[in-house]
Every structure is written in C-alpha cells, then in structure tokens.
Amino acid sequence: MIIADPKPFGQVKGYVESFEKILIVGCGTCTTVCLAGGEAEAQILASGLRIAFGKDGGSKTILEDCVQRQCDEEFILPILSRVENEKIDAVVTLACGVGLNFLADRLGKVPIFPGLNTTFYGAAVGLGHWAEMCAGCGECITALTGGICPVARCSKHLLNGPCGGSEKGKCEVDPVNVDCVWQLIYDRLKKLGKLEDLQNLLPAKDWRTASDGGVRRTIREHIYSPK
C-alpha cells in the first residue's frame, strides 16, 4: 500500500488562497487506509480551510468529495464533471502522487495541488503506525534474503550487510525505532535453516529496472488494447 502524510496546513492554504472555489478530493483506497486522505480527512481539511479563510474575512467556497480511487479513469469522471459543472477554480487532492498526476492529466486548465506528501510503500505494523517494506525497484531479490528486502529496509540499501552501524539488532540511524534489516534477515534465514545462503555475496544490482528508460509502464498483453 502507498503511504502518505498530510502536508502542513499552511502550505496547502498557501496553494489555494488566490482561488475562490476550491474542491478537496479524498481518495478511498491507500490514503484512506493510512488515515491521511480519505473522506474524513477531506472533511477535516475542508473545515480547516473554511475556518482559516473565514477568519481572514474571505468568502471562499470550499467543497469536498471523495472517490474510490483517483488512479482509475472511471472513478474520477464524477470529479471531472463536478469541476466543470460547478466551475471549480482549484483542486486539492488527498490521493498519493499517482492519483494527483492522473487527475492533473485530465483537469485541463484547472490547477491541482497536493494535500499530501507521498512517502513510501508500506504496511501497518501497529495501530496508526506504518513502515516501509518495498522500494519498487523492479527486480525483487528477496528470494535470497528470506523474504526481507534490504533495498527498502536497510538505511543504506546495502545488498551485503550488516554494516558497522548495526548494534543489538538496531540501526545506528535511529537505534530506538529502526531495526537493522540485516539482523532481521540473519534471524529469518536462521529460522529457515538457510544461514549458509549468507556465504554467497549478492552481486551488484541492475538498477535499470528501477529508473532506466523513462517512465515505467506495464502492459498485460492478454487484455491490453491500445486506444
């Protein structure tokens, strides 16, 4: 799941203060689940903007909406209609960067602003607590590391660890909150009876799958139909 955090309120307010009719759009999937950008957060941000602009003596109209996913055409069509029909001046999205871009591509002359900072691909490790689990590097190597990813979860992205900053299972970057992933990999391989795998050095990673060749695209041939 994609994790995101709310932007500071003042920053969002700054984006839209020159507009009169503003639509806040929540996203009903990842950012709802990580409690950053669902319908409730859209209502809270809209309320905050109404209070703030009201305090400043303005007369802006702040509206809110939420769709199931902002990264699919069918789900955002109602938003596009609304923007056009209600003559919206600016949109603030509480989707991740994906939804933001997808919506921006389709909004024509209407500006769109991010309400969130998209941070990582993560999982809920506790109530109200998410941690990064994957870096989307394009070539998964976890078959060699007991299913635990050093690319995403090592502070240095080391393929052959640990480094000297590992102490009592924690990473020197944040010894309180951050586990040393190479300790986790070691413990896991030990449980699996595969400690000898650590004898094999991982070769340098081919990073072309992560960033090379421009914007990454995926096509499922069995269903793909060029427009």
Added chain:
Amino acid sequence: MDKKSPQISAEDVLATCSAACPVHTDTREYVQRLSRGDYEGALDILLEVNPFPSVCGRICHHPCESECRRKAIDSAVSLRMLKRFLVENTKEYRIARRKKPAESRAGSVAVIGSGPGGLTAALDLALLGYRVTVYEKDSRLGGMLAHAIPRYRLPVEALAEDIEDILAAGVEVRTNCEVGRDISLDELQKENNAILIAIGLSESHSLPIPGVESQGVFLGTTFLWDIANGMNPELGDRTLVVGGGNVAIDIARAAKRLGPSKVYMACLEKREEMPAWEWEIDEAEQEGIEILNSWGPKSILEENGKVTGIEFKSCVSVFDDQRRFSPSYDESVTTSVEVDSVIIAIGQKADLGFLAKTPVVAERGRLICNRTSMTTSERGVFACGEVMTGPGSAIQAIATGHDAAKVISHFLETGETLELPQRAVTTIGELPAATAALAKRFERVEVSLTDPAERIKDFSPIEPGYSEAEALAESRRCLACATGAVLKSAAHCAGCLTCVRICPFGVARVEKTAVMPAQQCQTCGLCAAECPAAGIALSRFATNGMKDTLGAILSKSDASKIARPFVVSYCCLNETTSRKFLMEQTEEEIRQSGILRVMIPCVSRLSTLDLLSPFELGADKVCVIACSENGCFYPGAEELLAKRVNRARKFLDQIGVGQNNLQLFKTEGSAEEYWPRIWEEFRSASEKTVDRSELAQ
C-alpha cells in the same frame, strides 16, 4: 438469531427486554428517553402499549429484566423501578396528554370485570370510538389489583392514576353491579353488540380435607379482599398459609401485618420449585415468615370447632415426568403444626355462576373459549385475561385485553371472527460472553426496602422509588441494544481495519467490508469517530450529523446576537444527575449565556470534524466535558478521545485559531455544580489552558 447476515438493523429484531414483555413495550426507547431527560417522551412510549404503567411500576414481575442482556455483564437494568420513576414524575403531563376518541363508531360493548385485562380492552375500544360500559360487581375498579394485592406493594393511589387515565377516554362504568344478580347476561346482550368476559379468577380453591370448615380457616382471596376493604380478619397468634405461589406470599405477608407472632407458609414444593418469585420469598422470610417445604395438608386439627393446628404428610414429588402437576406423598411421614388460623391459598378459580342458564358454556369450572379468536361458545361474547388464560400476571392480562379489543373491533365492523396471528418474535439474542467479558461492570442502583421490623407494623409501602439522580444513573446502564454502528454502504469502506483495531469490545471485523454485528456492538461510537472513510453511522445519536444539528440550532439563535466569547460545550450526558442541563436551551438562554450545550451519550464518539465544526459555524471556543476519571462505560474511550482532542488542538494552531480554544475537561463531582465553573473559567480565559486547580477554587 435466525438471520444469516451478521449485520442487523434495529428494525429487524426486538431487544430481548421488549420481546419478553407480553405487550412488547419498547423498553430500550423509553429508557433511552429517560436517560436524555425526556421523561414525557418516555411516558408516551409506555402508554402506547400499557395503560397500567403506575401499577406495573410497582408490581410487575418484570420479564423484561429477566431477559435483560446486561445480565451477561453484571445485572439487569432495574426497568420496573425506572418505569415507576417515570410515572411518578410525569403526573401533570399524563393528565394533559389524555386522549379522547377521534370519532365515534356504531357499536357498544359491555365489559364484565374491571381488572387489567377488561379495562385495557375497554380503553382500546373506547379510543376506537365504540361505546363501552364496564360492569364491576364491587364498589371499586381494578379487580384483583384493587382487592388482592396488598397495599404495601401497590398503593391505592398508583392504581387510581391508571384507572382515572383510562376512564378519561370515555369508558363508562357501573360499579356495584354484578352480572347475573343486578343485571342478566341476556339484558347485556340485548343492549350491546358485543360482550367481553374479563372476570379474572376471583375465588380461592378450597381443600378437600377434614377440618376445613372449622372456625379460623380462611380462603385466600376473601382474606385479601377483606383487608383491602378495611375489614381486617381476626387471626389468632399463630397463622399458617397453605400454598407456595405469589398470592400465598402476599397473604402470608399481609397476615404478618395483622399482628400474629408467628406466620408459617407450607407448600408441596421444594424451595427451588416454589412458583412464587424468588425475591418475594426472600422478602417474606426477611419479615419472619417461616416456610415449610414439601408438605401436603392432611387435615386441619380442631377443638370445639376452632382450629388448633394442621397436620401434614410428606410430599415426595409435585410433578410427573411431563412436568404436570401430580403430587405424590409418603403417608408414613407426617408432621403437625400448632396454629390458630389457617389461610388456604392453593390457587384461584373463576366465579362463573352468572353463566348458568345462559348460552355461554362453562365446563368443570372453566369458561370454554378459543384463545386465538378469544371467542366463547356464544356469538358476540368474548373472553380475555385470567378467565381465559388461567393464572397469570397483570401484564399478561393487559396483553390479552389488547387482543380482545382487536377481535371485538373486527367483529363489530365485519360481523366476523378474527383469528389473531401467532406472532413469532425474533430477538437480538443474548449478549455473547466474549463481548460481555470486555465490558465494564456498573452495579445496579438498588433501593433499600423499609427495615423488616418496621414494615410488618402496617401496610405502608415498603419500597422507596428512585430519586432523579438514581433513575438517571440506572437508565444509563441500559446497553441500548442494537442501536450501534452500521456501515453506511459497502462502497464507503476501504477495509482499513481501523474499526477492528480500536473497538474496545472486539466486535468489529472486516469481511471484505466492515461489519459490526448488532448482537455484540456496545454502541460506544468509537469506530464511527475514527473511520477514515466517514463511513460508519450510529443508529443511536449519530454524530455524523453534528454540524447540521449545530447549524440548525444556531440558525434559530442568530449567532451574531450570542454573547461573546461564544462557547460550544459538548457534554457527557451520562454525568448529569438532574434535568437541569438535559432540557433544551431556549434561544434566549443561548444568546445571554454565550454557551451552547450539546449533550452526548459519551463524548468519546465525537470525531475530529465534530470538534472543528463549531468554529466553522461561528463559535469562539469549544469545550469537551467528559465523564469523571475512569467513569466511562467504554474501555479505552477516554484515551482515544484525549488523543483526538490533541490532534484537533494542533490542527487549530495550524489554522490560526489557537489550540487553547479547544479544551477537554473531566467532570469532578456533580455535573450540575462543576460544569458552570468550567464554562465560566473557560469563557474568561484568554488564550491559555484552563487549569484544573483553578476550577477547584
């Protein structure tokens, strides 16, 4: 539970309390109204189905309590006492709300007998517009309620309240008019289109044993009738009551109040088999009544025609394999008790003498009638109450009175018999043990009965009613079953698991989308407050509409005229001990005080948006007044609320409103005394946190 879906709406099923009540009183609703201070609205709910709430508030055997789901946590909500509180505190309103029939219809009905069944039917029929006359052989209305229930349990005034209310609907009565003596059934048939026999079981069975004709032997109902009519029977110093039912208990306790130094009860049943209610037995024993179990009367001993004692034989078993009454004895084991008086209370029968030489058939002392159509052998003659059902409770008789009115009305309109449908009641089911184990215990508010040594001195009522504070506290123990969280729609739910993770009772789960089974949900509202999709609604006190609610109030009050600073105060309703802050504020009061109170059954259900909305609507400050420390019904709710308020405070700082304009307070001591201090301090504090120590001064 017979539904496959785990999500049950409140409309689908009855709460167990309502299902258990013979008239299906909407118990949950009247208790919730009471808890919100709407005593009048609560009385309306009671009177919808029960014209005898004053009587039932005193003497109902309260099957609602027996089935209360709170028993799985600690003990049942004291529903009978809450009912009593309501009727005692809405007397003027009850008179003002009296109804008259909307229209009059052709048709007249004679009701024979003025007990709870007959009067209920009479009221229903009168309100439908028929002319109804009740014939009562006695001088007073009420049947067994007036003549057989001792005054220490049911004061005359309580019965009078109910009866006056019924008569106000236009029911005519003819007291001292015994059908068969003062007027014949034939005459009634000629004068009316329908007749309802509601004569109850007014005569005691006697015992076919030697000595029963001796001086000093009394029949139970006659004994009670005499006491009720101020003609106290002369008892000797030692009295024994034969019987183990509720009437026998009433008789024994009444006898004790007439002065004998020793009162015994003797019955066939073992202690645990006695048909009397357990609490009645306990109270009788507290009053010094000695119960002799497993004895069957063999003969009444006498000398010169006066009772000197009673001899018993051992009763080995009371029921046969099919649980039918079939006592068997060991004649070789006997005992005798020296007494001066014996009162026989082994059951009642109907006085059906007036039916002799009429077409209405009675066989072996029983009226022949059909329970589903309530008809007798004679067309146009119906029956209800104990004469039809056999021995039962007042509330059961009331239920049959309603049914009788339905079938009679149908008969008057169509000339045909109505077979009442057999109602299958679906209930929400018991509270699952796993949920109950996670709920906090709040002990039932009990009242102390008068000391036994005092109460046996006379027939004064022995049970005090609830004070207002007690009634409000007890009403809040109601779990408000099946009024909890409901997912608005599947499309709203992202399956984020937040509800699952924060539910204090382990109730919420995600089955593709969130599910909060109504049988388990404790209605705390925490899931609704935290749902990131704003997708959970509460069927009781939905905060989802808080902004609209506030907006509606403020649009009436004209926000610009409200004294500044204008504070919206969200208050925990459960802390109030009077109606002072529960009554709706007038517009003038809001304008002058600068305070808008919003009473909420647990403020922990307020969402972050609810905390911000008042500022949007023009409030300068918002205070959230929670319960006392650790006083919340819902485990963990106080902590979650504190975190939510902190979040909103930080957000208000970012907005530029200032975090100190939103504060969370705990109630200390009486809400009525403490809250005004909070409001005063909070309104006068400029941009600073109000300290608890300041409030204590």
